Amino acid sequence: MNYTNKIYNVLPLFGLMLICLITLPTLYADDTPPAGKIELKLELPEPFFGGTPIDYYSPNLEEEDYKDRPPYYVPDGVALISKDKPVTSSVPPTRGQLKQITDGDKDYGKKSVVELPAGLQWVQIELDKEYTIYAIVVWHFHEGKRVYKDFIVTVSNDSEFKDGGKQVYNNDYDNSAGLGIGKDKEFIENNKGRLIGVDEGVKGKYIRLYSNGNSYNDMNHYIEVEVYGK
Amino acid sequence: MFKNHYFKYYFSLIYLLFLFIVLLSRFYGIAIRPMHCDEANQAYKTGILLEKGVYKYDPHEHHGPLLYYATLPVFYLCKVYKFQDTTEAMYRSVPILFSLLIFLSLLPIKKYIGFPAFLVSSLLLSVSHAFFFYSRYYVHEIPFVLFSSLFIFFLWDYIHYQRILPIILAGVALSLAFVTKETSIIILFSTFLSSLIVLAYLSKTSHYLETTFFVENYSFSWVKGLKHIPIFLIVFFIPWFLFFSSFFTNGEGLLDFFRAYQTYFFRASGEGSSGIHDKPWWYYLQILIYFNKTVGPVWTEGFTVLLCSIGIVTSFYSAIKIFRQKRCTLREQEQSALCIFLFFSFFITFTILSLIPYKTPWNILYPLLGMILFAGIGFQALWQKFSKIWARFTLLIVLFIGTYYLSYQTYQGNFIYFADISNPYVYAHTSTSLVKMMDRIYQLSDILTKENQEPVVLVIDPINDYWPIPWYLRKIQKKGFWSKIPPTINGVPFLIVSPELSKEFEKVLTNKPYMKEIYTIRPGVFRYLYIQQSLWDKFIEIQSVQKK
Numbered sequence: 001m002n003y004t005n006k007i008y009n010v011l012p013l014f015g016l017m018l019i020c021l022i023t024l025p026t027l028y029a030d031d032t033p034p035a036g037k038i039e040l041k042l043e044l045p046e047p048f049f050g051g052t053p054i055d056y057y058s059p060n061l062e063e064e065d066y067k068d069r070p071p072y073y074v075p076d077g078v079a080l081i082s083k084d085k086p087v088t089s090s091v092p093p094t095r096g097q098l099k100q101i102t103d104g105d106k107d108y109g110k111k112s113v114v115e116l117p118a119g120l121q122w123v124q125i126e127l128d129k130e131y132t133i134y135a136i137v138v139w140h141f142h143e144g145k146r147v148y149k150d151f152i153v154t155v156s157n158d159s160e161f162k163d164g165g166k167q168v169y170n171n172d173y174d175n176s177a178g179l180g181i182g183k184d185k186e187f188i189e190n191n192k193g194r195l196i197g198v199d200e201g202v203k204g205k206y207i208r209l210y211s212n213g214n215s216y217n218d219m220n221h222y223i224e225v226e227v228y229g230k
Numbered sequence: 231m232f233k234n235h236y237f238k239y240y241f242s243l244i245y246l247l248f249l250f251i252v253l254l255s256r257f258y259g260i261a262i263r264p265m266h267c268d269e270a271n272q273a274y275k276t277g278i279l280l281e282k283g284v285y286k287y288d289p290h291e292h293h294g295p296l297l298y299y300a301t302l303p304v305f306y307l308c309k310v311y312k313f314q315d316t317t318e319a320m321y322r323s324v325p326i327l328f329s330l331l332i333f334l335s336l337l338p339i340k341k342y343i344g345f346p347a348f349l350v351s352s353l354l355l356s357v358s359h360a361f362f363f364y365s366r367y368y369v370h371e372i373p374f375v376l377f378s379s380l381f382i383f384f385l386w387d388y389i390h391y392q393r394i395l396p397i398i399l400a401g402v403a404l405s406l407a408f409v410t411k412e413t414s415i416i417i418l419f420s421t422f423l424s425s426l427i428v429l430a431y432l433s434k435t436s437h438y439l440e441t442t443f444f445v446e447n448y449s450f451s452w453v454k455g456l457k458h459i460p461i462f463l464i465v466f467f468i469p470w471f472l473f474f475s476s477f478f479t480n481g482e483g484l485l486d487f488f489r490a491y492q493t494y495f496f497r498a499s500g501e502g503s504s505g506i507h508d509k510p511w512w513y514y515l516q517i518l519i520y521f522n523k524t525v526g527p528v529w530t531e532g533f534t535v536l537l538c539s540i541g542i543v544t545s546f547y548s549a550i551k552i553f554r555q556k557r558c559t560l561r562e563q564e565q566s567a568l569c570i571f572l573f574f575s576f577f578i579t580f581t582i583l584s585l586i587p588y589k590t591p592w593n594i595l596y597p598l599l600g601m602i603l604f605a606g607i608g609f610q611a612l613w614q615k616f617s618k619i620w621a622r623f624t625l626l627i628v629l630f631i632g633t634y635y636l637s638y639q640t641y642q643g644n645f646i647y648f649a650d651i652s653n654p655y656v657y658a659h660t661s662t663s664l665v666k667m668m669d670r671i672y673q674l675s676d677i678l679t680k681e682n683q684e685p686v687v688l689v690i691d692p693i694n695d696y697w698p699i700p701w702y703l704r705k706i707q708k709k710g711f712w713s714k715i716p717p718t719i720n721g722v723p724f725l726i727v728s729p730e731l732s733k734e735f736e737k738v739l740t741n742k743p744y745m746k747e748i749y750t751i752r753p754g755v756f757r758y759l760y761i762q763q764s765l766w767d768k769f770i771e772i773q774s775v776q777k778k
Contacts, residue, residue: 056748057746057747057748057758058747058748059745059746059747094527094642094646095525095526095527110525113525115525117646118646118662141525174769174770174773175770175773175774175776176773178776180774181770181773181774213662215750216524217524217649217650217651217661217662218649218650218662218663219525219650221525
């Protein structure tokens with residue numbers, strides 16, 4: 001057996017070892033949630049297929065991610081606490097009714113959209129009592145690709161947010177909303193919604209979500225907001 | 231007699247109050263909508279006229295001279311003598327004032343169409359989304375509609391009585407319509423046809439008139455008509471000559487008036503760069519009856535269209551009835567003849583505009599005025615048909631609901647969706663995003679000015695697609711417009727670059743730190759704004775401590 005043949009005999013063995021090296025971590029991947037935690041299970045609406053690619057750029061825009069979202073774990077006992085809870089807004093909506101924001105309908109269809117006029121506007125969800133909030137999931141209008149600007153989420157126990165509230169998300173990179181410069185990313189809407197995780201939990205009864213138009217026009221749209229806590 | 235006098239007095243008062251409310255509502259929020267490219271372009275030309283006193287008619291673009299000259303008094307009233315000091319409100323107040331005159335233009339035909347029809351038409355005109363929207367739009371359409379409608383109303387008066395004053399006024403109105411917009415030739419053609427039709431109708435029905443000692447049979451004198459033609463031509467010639475010669479300063483403008491038709495016939499055929507404006511024949515019907523795009527509301531002036539259909543049907547029914555009965559009163563003949571005249575004047579134009587591939591939504595205004603008049607006539611017909619109190623009460627309720635809906639839609643279209651493509655009258659409009667870009671430039675320029683530096687803006691686009699940026703940059707002295715990347719950009723704080731050139735541009739930028747943002751100037755048309763990084767950092771420093 002010459003030298004070349006020896007290499008050829010060993011090569012499959014190396015290949016097998018390489019495959020094992022790549023796949024082993026996934027075989028042994030730990031799907032089990034950390035102690036005292038459960039995976040947050042979300043019901044996702046149908047994705048929208050169609051429209052034109054987004055032609056939007058911002059120094060703060062997150063690269064589009066087509067993969068499934070990795071599991072997000074919340075403490076045991078955390079549940080959806082915002083379903084059918086009352087919603088108020090900075091101005092009356094120009095389309096739809098505010099109650100649609102917590103009605104569980106996440107479809108991208110026009111009938112599911114709540115539209116607020118141009119400029120910096122907010123919607124506010126009032127929970128029945130103070131909760132410790134661990135996750136907020138937001139679906140803006142996701143028929144086609146849009147980026148909602150100055151998206152800021154705050155939580156407070158004061159219905160008027162005189163204390164400013166605790167910001168759990170802020171992608172206003174130039175403080176055009178006047179609520180401080182945010183470090184979070186702008187993102188392209190899709191059926192997965194935006195999951196805002198609050199690992200340590202934040203206490204509050206009111207959740208206020210700001211936006212200041214989108215990459216398509218100046219309007220502000222909401223399909224659904226879900227708040228998870230206990 | 232006494233009662234009639236008081237009625238006229240109170241009517242005049244209420245009508246003036248109504249016009250005042252119309253005026254106020256149209257001035258409210260006059261500048262919230264960004265300047266459309268056409269508006270900006272025309273404002274720029276008016277600025278040249280203001281600063282240098284120069285205007286030259288362009289046979290290829292921008293339509294006639296009237297709008298520019300008509301804007302000058304506004305500047306003089308505001309004591310503004312520089313383009314950079316002019317504002318959106320100054321320019322847009324001109325079409326608003328012309329739109330008010332459209333209401334007044336209906337007064338001469340009030341006695342022919344009937345008082346209820348006049349009232350309902352005025353009401354529908356005041357709440358029409360299209361009329362409200364374009365009354366605050368610095369383009370030629372509103373004065374064009376005014377002079378075109380005045381032309382046909384005065385012509386009708388002339389056909390009726392063959393008096394000298396209406397033919398003089400008709401001549402002036404037609405001349406001013408041509409001075410405003412070249413498409414007046416379509417109005418002239420359709421009015422010529424409708425005049426022939428109505429003369430034939432009047433001649434035929436004159437045998438059926440039930441004459442009395444007080445009323446003479448109507449007959450149009452062709453000999454008298456021919457004698458009046460020179461008068462018509464002279465009064466037509468005077469404004470035409472003054473405006474197209476730029477008040478004796480540009481004789482070439484008179485020839486350019488004729489040359490322009492080469493351009494406009496070519497454009498109407500859908501050739502050349504104007505191909506992007508080509509639309510199917512039903513486009514105008516679509517925007518009037520049902521228009522729904524993206525998330526926005528459903529837009530319709532269907533209530534007006536429905537009443538208009540009733541008006542047309544009842545008008546033609548009256549005419550047919552006269553032929554069948556072979557007798558009519560003078561009033562019946564007058565009314566039916568006017569309806570025939572108006573119908574053919576407005577709807578031949580509508581048909582021609584629908585058949586021309588080149589379409590822009592503001593062209594609908596003139597036919598829409600006809601529809602509004604027929605809607606008034608339609609409501610009047612229903613009012614006369616149903617005389618019982620409950621029926622008339624129902625009619626009033628229907629009118630109220632329809633008017634309320636149209637008003638609400640007008641409010642939405644002008645104050646909420648004023649620059650949104652879901653609005654049928656927002657056409658290739660400047661995005662509010664561009665205004666934000668300009669706000670950004672001016673905000674940052676303030677920082678430079680405080681440091682005794684002069685802001686410089688370079689706009690780079692390979693196909694010279696700059697409008698309406700020059701309008702928004704009018705307050706910045708140092709600016710440049712380039713079709714390719716300039717050889718040096720050292721020290722330039724602001725660069726507006728089209729995406730086609732951005733990759734090439736970024737190679738030039740190597741080692742020169744710039745912050746990059748994107749803005750939409752029109753739907754689907756983007757521009758990058760490059761801001762010198764050091765300037766951006768100063769801005770963010772200021773912003774980070776600012777709270778609303």
